[in-house]
Amino acid sequence: MASPATVELPAATRALIARPGVLTVLGRFIRKKPLGAAGGFIMLAITVTAIFANLAETHDPIATDAAGTLGAPSAEHWLGSDHLGRDVYSRIVHGARISLIVGLASSVLGSFFGGIIGLLSGYIGGKTDLITQRVLDILQGLPLLVLAMVMSAALGASIHNVVIAISVPIIPRAARVIRSSVLSIREMQYVEAARAVGVRHLRIAFRHILPNTVGPFIVLMTAQLGSAILVEATLSFLGLGVPEPYPSWGRMLSVSAAEYAQKAPHLVIFPGVAISLAVFGSNLLGDALRDTLDPRLRGA
Amino acid sequence: MKTYLAQRLGIAVLTLVGMSIVIFALLRFAPGDIVDILFSTGGYVNAEERKAIMKELGIDKPLVTQYLEWIRNLLTGDLGKSYRYDQPAWDVIRPLIPVTLELAALSIMVAVLLGVPTGVISAVRQDTTLDYVLRVFSLAGLSMPAFWLGMVIILGLVTWLQWIPPVTYVGPRENFWLHAVQFGLPALAVGYRSSALIMRITRSALLEVMREDYIRTAWAKGQSEGIVIWRHALKNAILPVVTVIGIEFAFLIGGLVVTENVFNLPGVARFLVQAILWRDYPIVQNIVMFIAVVVILSNLFVDMLYGFLDPRVRYG
Numbered sequence: 001m002a003s004p005a006t007v008e009l010p011a012a013t014r015a016l017i018a019r020p021g022v023l024t025v026l027g028r029f030i031r032k033k034p035l036g037a038a039g040g041f042i043m044l045a046i047t048v049t050a051i052f053a054n055l056a057e058t059h060d061p062i063a064t065d066a067a068g069t070l071g072a073p074s075a076e077h078w079l080g081s082d083h084l085g086r087d088v089y090s091r092i093v094h095g096a097r098i099s100l101i102v103g104l105a106s107s108v109l110g111s112f113f114g115g116i117i118g119l120l121s122g123y124i125g126g127k128t129d130l131i132t133q134r135v136l137d138i139l140q141g142l143p144l145l146v147l148a149m150v151m152s153a154a155l156g157a158s159i160h161n162v163v164i165a166i167s168v169p170i171i172p173r174a175a176r177v178i179r180s181s182v183l184s185i186r187e188m189q190y191v192e193a194a195r196a197v198g199v200r201h202l203r204i205a206f207r208h209i210l211p212n213t214v215g216p217f218i219v220l221m222t223a224q225l226g227s228a229i230l231v232e233a234t235l236s237f238l239g240l241g242v243p244e245p246y247p248s249w250g251r252m253l254s255v256s257a258a259e260y261a262q263k264a265p266h267l268v269i270f271p272g273v274a275i276s277l278a279v280f281g282s283n284l285l286g287d288a289l290r291d292t293l294d295p296r297l298r299g300a
Numbered sequence: 301m302k303t304y305l306a307q308r309l310g311i312a313v314l315t316l317v318g319m320s321i322v323i324f325a326l327l328r329f330a331p332g333d334i335v336d337i338l339f340s341t342g343g344y345v346n347a348e349e350r351k352a353i354m355k356e357l358g359i360d361k362p363l364v365t366q367y368l369e370w371i372r373n374l375l376t377g378d379l380g381k382s383y384r385y386d387q388p389a390w391d392v393i394r395p396l397i398p399v400t401l402e403l404a405a406l407s408i409m410v411a412v413l414l415g416v417p418t419g420v421i422s423a424v425r426q427d428t429t430l431d432y433v434l435r436v437f438s439l440a441g442l443s444m445p446a447f448w449l450g451m452v453i454i455l456g457l458v459t460w461l462q463w464i465p466p467v468t469y470v471g472p473r474e475n476f477w478l479h480a481v482q483f484g485l486p487a488l489a490v491g492y493r494s495s496a497l498i499m500r501i502t503r504s505a506l507l508e509v510m511r512e513d514y515i516r517t518a519w520a521k522g523q524s525e526g527i528v529i530w531r532h533a534l535k536n537a538i539l540p541v542v543t544v545i546g547i548e549f550a551f552l553i554g555g556l557v558v559t560e561n562v563f564n565l566p567g568v569a570r571f572l573v574q575a576i577l578w579r580d581y582p583i584v585q586n587i588v589m590f591i592a593v594v595v596i597l598s599n600l601f602v603d604m605l606y607g608f609l610d611p612r613v614r615y616g
Binding site for chain 2: 035134135137138139141142143144145146149150151153154155226230233234237238239240250253261262265268269272275276277279280283284287
């Protein structure tokens, strides 16, 4: 018996129907969104630094040195030393870890809970939706920083609490975005079909609707990452953020830096550059991802 | 219009009530109260003295009573007493308000003057090098912490001009120019950041409008670029821009918190940070409540403004 003939497609046709490889997609992204790719590169560099902070450091980031305080950048201390003689370069390298952990954790946490609330509120609709929206209004009515500040003060200074303080103000913003995309997906025919064959509501919401909000969700998280990093820096600057002994970019800029700014300008410059680069990178990446994944949100 | 306004006001009041509960509850979570903090430097306080102090400050009563008293006082215009200053809270806050308002107004001015023109230029020269430069410039503003920008400005002045901005508040009548510089610099730092969002919205709104038929007609009539863009296009692109300016005004307060600290301006925002660190409940509660009222009023104001800017908007 003859085996079923396999049709040999011409190479050109195969290339057309094949899924583009990861590298192709990446190459296309870089060509179409050079700024976004630059942002992605910055974030990658910061992530690598954060992961390998122990290898990248030249000194113990919390070891003080009474003899070498406020040193200018030199071969020994690449970015100088602070008022306690701690190496600024090593502190910035370790600060990347704190910034990224707090930034990622709070934007993931905030987007996750906000996403669930948005999903249920949008799917259930009616009174539930109305009440949820009003409650979100309350949370969103306060500037992000003010709410985070009060929360952080109320909870007390620790990394966990800073993450909570930053993620709570993100919840209403995330809920809004996911809700609006759920509202349109809910009316799709395949959802109606699922309902017609008797699929339970929770299953429709989480199995059929949720996966289709992944695009806006990723966009949302990248967009929040930048502001979360910025809020962490600001809270730490004000003394309401990450406590000692963790080296945080924001706290490196607080009192001591301001006090010694004239004698040691490097104390002001470098941590600020690090914060700005991280936020800049995630903003660039976020913009490009938004344009690519969710064209409806363009310019929003 | 009237029913719409009434409805909006009703929602605003409800939101404010909700906010007051959130604010009140949050502050009561705080570990350690004013008594602990006041005496943490002084050492031991015996239990009886402690009770007396708590009673005097009114924090020994049940939470619900405390909350209701606070609201009743708010409504009668009594903002309570500052634990820390042993003065009516209003007396402490009042002199700080003009400083913050002046700074906020200046910052918004900087933001609009910087954001709208750059947004227009960027849209008109879409995808040119100039467009890219302006977009990166505005995104950079969004990425730099305002307090750091403030520090860099001060550092620059010190390094290049050997001049240190005044460290204490200078009144406008005392020395107008010094006052202008003292407020202008932080306004620049805060305004630059806010201008970024305004620039982006102006750009995208204008890009959309520029594709409309009536714009093509205007070009076809041989109108100059200036007239087409500033008179025909911008007029219709301004609505989303106004929304963002309204939102920004509210969120500006966040930027002011740190900037007032860096420039050592005796405003409400700097005071809020100090009050939080001191757990001075009445002050924190009232300032945050004040911010909430400002945010809600500015949202309401923006909504009302639509009707004037765009006759097509009708309130149902």
